Amino acid sequence: MPELPEVEAVRRGVAEHIVGRTIATATLTGHRVARRHAAGPADVSARVSGTTVVAADRRGKYLWLVLARPQDVAQALVIHLGMSGQLLVHRADAEPVRHTHASFAFDDGLSILRFVDQRTFGGLSLLPLVPDPYVPGPTPAERAAEPESTPEPAHRFGVPASIAHIGPDPMEPAYDQGAVIRVLKGRHTAIKRALLDQSVVSGIGNIYADEALWRAGIHGRRDCDALTKPALARVLGHAREVMVEALLVGGTSFDALYVNVNGASGYFDRSLDAYGQTGRPCRRCGTAIRREEFMNRSSHFCPRCQRRPRTPVSRPTAG
DNA sequence: CGTTCCTCCTGCTAGC
DNA sequence: TGCTAGCAGGAGGAAC
Numbered sequence: 001m002p003e004l005p006e007v008e009a010v011r012r013g014v015a016e017h018i019v020g021r022t023i024a025t026a027t028l029t030g031h032r033v034a035r036r037h038a039a040g041p042a043d044v045s046a047r048v049s050g051t052t053v054v055a056a057d058r059r060g061k062y063l064w065l066v067l068a069r070p071q072d073v074a075q076a077l078v079i080h081l082g083m084s085g086q087l088l089v090h091r092a093d094a095e096p097v098r099h100t101h102a103s104f105a106f107d108d109g110l111s112i113l114r115f116v117d118q119r120t121f122g123g124l125s126l127l128p129l130v131p132d133p134y135v136p137g138p139t140p141a142e143r144a145a146e147p148e149s150t151p152e153p154a155h156r157f158g159v160p161a162s163i164a165h166i167g168p169d170p171m172e173p174a175y176d177q178g179a180v181i182r183v184l185k186g187r188h189t190a191i192k193r194a195l196l197d198q199s200v201v202s203g204i205g206n207i208y209a210d211e212a213l214w215r216a217g218i219h220g221r222r223d224c225d226a227l228t229k230p231a232l233a234r235v236l237g238h239a240r241e242v243m244v245e246a247l248l249v250g251g252t253s254f255d256a257l258y259v260n261v262n263g264a265s266g267y268f269d270r271s272l273d274a275y276g277q278t279g280r281p282c283r284r285c286g287t288a289i290r291r292e293e294f295m296n297r298s299s300h301f302c303p304r305c306q307r308r309p310r311t312p313v314s315r316p317t318a319g
Numbered sequence: 320c321g322t323t324c325c326t327c328c329t330g331c332t333a334g335c
Numbered sequence: 336t337g338c339t340a341g342c343a344g345g346a347g348g349a350a351c
Contacts (some may be wrong), residue, residue: 002344032328036347061345083345084329099329113343119328198346205344242324255331258344275344296324298342313322324350333341 002081004169004203005243006251006258006266007061010087013261015056017111021066022052022245024107025300028124033115036162037125044126048077048104055157060202061085066129066157076129076160082121087112088259118257129158134167134174169203169300170240173180181232184224190313191227191235192220193295204239205253207275210300212239213269214274217305220294221312245271274300 002010005051026048028034028041029312037044051067054074058064064076088097089111102115102124115124134272178181180201189312194200195209204212215238227235246252247266251266254276259265269276278291282302290303 035327061337080345083343117328118330119343119345121328189320193322196345207344252344254344257330275329297345322351325348327347329343331342333339334344335338335340 003205005246010253011058016297021106025105027103078160084119084124085117127160130161132159166202190221210275211242219306223313
């Protein structure tokens with residue numbers, strides 16, 4: 001469910017309400033919520049207790065809390081919301097909530113942080129932080145030349161070891177659009193598939209892929225290596241732009257499944273031009289927006305503004 | 320190696 | 336009213 005703008009809205013809420021507080025206890029329910037954590041849920045509970053949350057960071061759709069313990073190396077509590085995950089800040093004495101898989105209580109006894117996830121595609125893991133592969137540190141020579149230079153890196157504490165394969169997202173300093181275009185030019189696959197592949201550029205999901213392609217006037221089945229560099233730049237520029245606009249209004253919420261830590265919805269669903277607009281007139285040309293199956297999911301596009309390629313890399317399924 | 324497909328879940332809605 | 340099929344914001348791992 002949540003894509004970059006929604007995860008960023010959640011991250012900001014966590015930063016506001018949780019950073020600076022010390023975790024007293026963590027309760028994880030069931031094994032599935034920590035299935036990506038090799039040592040299991042009990043290990044997560046044991047090792048986060050007594051740590052202080054010093055930062056809430058994010059790359060693409062991956063969110064993590066930087067946890068510090070005095071005299072110890074910082075760890076990252078990585079949280080992926082999957083399709084239906086929520087992080088909610090509740091009063092310590094609040095009513096139980098269905099589908100709560102993890103709950104964090106703080107030593108001030110005030111509020112609690114809950115991980116609620118209806119479809120259970122999301123999860124938690126605890127990992128060491130490693131240097132960000134996309135933000136190379138200064139070489140020894142550079143350090144010697146500028147001993148007083150202390151630029152603020154994108155991720156002060158590094159990134160969790162588990163997300164080394166996730167590319168930078170379009171909102172972070174480490175993002176290099178030219179590098180992404182060069183990668184895309186070498187891929188023989190549909191442009192929409194590449195946008196959804198988090199290893200190239202992260203943060204884009206089904207909603208914002210459809211919106212970016214609609215804005216660029218490019219059909220999602222067009223082949224990456226057949227698109228010109230300016231066309232690819234247009235798609236990527238629109239992807240960034242549409243996600244920035246969505247973040248400004250709190251993200252896209254169709255229902256109560258996506259909410260901020262306060263339970264507040266975003267309003268970008270009112271501004272969608274393609275996603276979920278099947279049958280509605282295209283805002284540019286009036287042609288009815290069409291829906292088709294793609295990668296076992298849905299794609300929404302204007303058949304006039306976004307011409308289907310003559311020989312798509314992956315053909316539409318019959319029907 | 321790169322690319323594509325399938326599966327993991329629960330719940331809501333449309334249609335019979 | 337009740338049942339069922341279809342669909343939903345994601346991604347990792349298996350299979351080509």
